[in-house]
Amino acid sequence: MKHLSAILLFSIIAILNCAGPKQDDLSGLLLLLAGGPGNSSHCGQTVANPVDAGFTLTTNTYISNANNSAFVTAMGGNNCESAALVDNDNGTVTDTANHFLWTLCTSYNSSGTISKYNYATGDCAANDPPTTDDINITLAQAEAFCNSLTFAGHSDWVLPDAIQLFSLYSPTTPFALGSFGSKKSVTKVGAWSTTQTTSSHTIVHSYGNSTQRFFTTTASTAPIASFICVAKI
Structure with a gap:
């Protein structure tokens, strides 16, 4: 099913691209939904501040x-x-x-x-x-x-x-x-x-x-x- 969804999405993108440059924004959105280049991320803290350490912290x-x-x-x-x-x-x-x-x-x-x-x-x-x-x-x-x-x-x-x-x-x-x-x-x-x-x-x-x-x-x-x-x- 995932492969069929991806094929469908990229087929739509191909059709939109043939329609002209006005479709660029929508094509980019579909690429994002398909897990394309816009979906990259960088490592780092994933728990929002303030972080609960789960143990007692002492200042300095x-x-x-x-x-x-x-x-x-x-x-x-x-x-x-x-x-x-x-x-x-x-x-x-x-x-x-x-x-x-x-x-x-x-x-x-x-x-x-x-x-x-x-x-x-x-x-x-x-x-x-x-x-x-x-x-x-x-x-x-x-x-x-x-x-x-x-x-x-x-x-x-x-x-x-x-x-x-x-x-x-x-x-x-x-x-x-x-x-x-x-x-x-x-x-x-x-x-x-x-x-x-x-x-x-x-x-x-x-x-x-x-x-x-x-x-x-x-x-x-x-x-x-x-x-x-x-x-x-």
């Missing part, structure tokens, strides 16, 4: 290693493929498996102005070790920066959710995949996410070690992290 602490998997499940589960990262050598990294483009370099706060570190001579020009300015960024500042960013031919950058950031995590040193682990990026500063919980916590994803992945804080807390942005490709 890491979720215990024993609860990390449960928290991923609470966000809807890890629906991302294993990341296949390509360093574009321009301050961006492409994930060909999940169809994301990431900013590689983190940002810093200079007297209230948020700026992204430049990429030069094969690495981000970030401080190593990081300074106070490198983590002096609030959630609101991180979201506003990504939403207004025009970079590498994209103006559709957003702040990622915790599942998307989790796709860059590695359980072994340096605890972040590819260039995110080998260059001056998120491994030493942590990254704000858009994920929020029913206990009014916002999640910062950490790449510092093999157990402390999700840090719980409040959106109104003192600035404590940096961030990277993501665009869909």
